[in-house]
Amino acid sequence: MTPQDNTLYLSRLGIDSYKEAVIYMREDCHVCRSEGLTAPARVRVTLNSRFVIATLHIIKSDMLKKGHASLSEYAWDMLGAQEKDRITVTHAKQVSSLSHVRSKIYGNSLSADNIHNIIEDIAAGRYSHIHIAAFLSACAGGRMNNREIVSLTRAMIDVGESINWGSDLIVDKHCVGGLPGNRTTPIIVSIVAAYGLTIPKTSSRAITSPAGTADTMEVLAPVELNIKAMRRVVEQENGCIVGGGSIDLSPADSLLIQVEKALDLDSEGQLVASVISKKISAGSNHILIDIPVGPTAKIRDIKTAKMLENYLTTVARELDFYVKTYVSDGTSPIGRGIGPALEARDLVAVLRGDKTAPGDLRDRAITLAGYILEFSPDVAEGQGSIIAREILENGRAWKKFQAICDAQGGMRDIPVSQHKHTIQAKHAGTVMVIDNRKIAKIAKLAGAPYEKAAGVDLHVKLGERLEKGRPLYSIHANSPGALSYTLNYLAEGNHIIQLGEE
Secondary structure, three states: OOHHHHEEEEOOOOOOOOOOOEEEEEOOOHHHHHHOOOOOOEEEEEEOOEEEEEEEEEEOOOOOOOOEEEEOHHHHHHHOOOOOOEEEEEEOOOOOOHHHHHHHHOOOOOOHHHHHHHHHHHHOOOOOHHHHHHHHHHHOOOOOOHHHHHHHHHHHHHOOOOOOOOOOOEEEEEEOOOOOOOOOHHHHHHHHHHHOOEEEEEEOOOOOOOOOHHHHHHHHOOOOOOHHHHHHHHHHHOEEEEEHHHHOOOHHHHHHHHHHHHHOOOOHHHHHHHHHHHHHHOOOOEEEEEEEEOOOOOEOOHHHHHHHHHHHHHHHHHHOOEEEEEEEEOOOOOOOEEOHHHHHHHHHHHHHOOOOOOHHHHHHHHHHHHHHHOOOOOOOOOOHHHHHHHHHHOOHHHHHHHHHHHHHOOOOOOOOOOEEEEEEOOOOEEEEEEOHHHHHHHHHHOOOOOOOOOEEEEOOOOOOEEOOOOEEEEEEEOOHHHHHHHHHHHHOOOOOEEEEEO
8 A cells, every 4th residue: 555545635624623633534535444444543644744643533425525534623723734735644553651541440550650651642632532531530539649649740740831930939829619700810910910929820711610710801801822922911010811721831731621621520639730730830839729618619528628738738849839728618609790701790890999899709809819919028927918908999900900901912891691581589588508509500501601791690698688579690691592591490490599488
């Protein structure tokens, strides 16, 4: 067989597979017959001096002409492909690190080299999403020990790029999640940067929630900045709020997160490695980590929070940087809005000092910003929150936030949903429970985070006494179908607020 027997011409179908390389070939393709290829085989696709490992999908129609193939947009960009380029398709070599994944599935511990080989192969695109899912599942449920988590973190740093800001005091903040509406990060970055500390904030998009910080910030300003643009913003304004996926400092992490999202899975070991690898890669060396604890939060009890604290401090010590953890109240949502645009509205209200701004969001942001300011040798213990409150109340934080938005590409107007439905109290009583998980579910059913204006707007707080007919919350959606879908979920008895009857 000559090399030409394995060649095909490219046609662009424009299929978005996010960060998964896929090749589309006809069922009667001569390469499929000669190589014995069937879906979902892993194949090596070569174009000039570049290659990518892709998953084969078979086309059973005339969408592609004979002798032609197509690639997902991700694979197309990786190869720098053009229409009618000629590619060569062959079997991909066996990925040896998959044997380590199988070993972990059967309960064995992995060495540092084992984990490095797995992460290196994931970052290089040699794992399909099925392989990544197997690795994540094998490590979930507390199946990683401290040594493995340290090795996973180090491997995720090693296979990516790192930024050096040339300072021993580069600060950052992260929340482990699970608390709807807890969008303190843009407020904190503005306060800390206004004080003069450097805070290069890289933020993730939602994994299992209705909004990540990057989703909310994108409502207000561009977040898809490359490393050069990120550096320019930070050097100009002391801080930024950019999407971590766009700068790809920890490329394996982006791929792991995408599969975690599909699995609705967020394991402790992966969470620790993900957070710390991204922070170190972004050049941070002093990090505050918020751990909300509540019966319907991601972290449900103090025992689990302490276990997570132990993981974080162990990894920090091994990798020679400083972590401070803050175990906070996660019994109910923070602020009023749950969903990108509604959360953006709340954080802007806090920064502007509006009288209607959510007080719990403001106070939480001040507390966390205060702890970060105390990383500075110039701020005494207990003085951080006082300084943070002053910077917020005198308008310096709002001015700094606007400057950061302008540096990232310009501040945007907040969109409003096309449809809204308000749920009212069926009887008088006291708000006893606001279920974090169910309110997040409703916001996602309404379209968040993909529809920026979709979500839930809370009108009550825990412990508040209500009369019959009082609005509890409003559902925001951009289509009648999404709103109907959400109301059907509520009709099945999935109530997010429980009232104690009088």
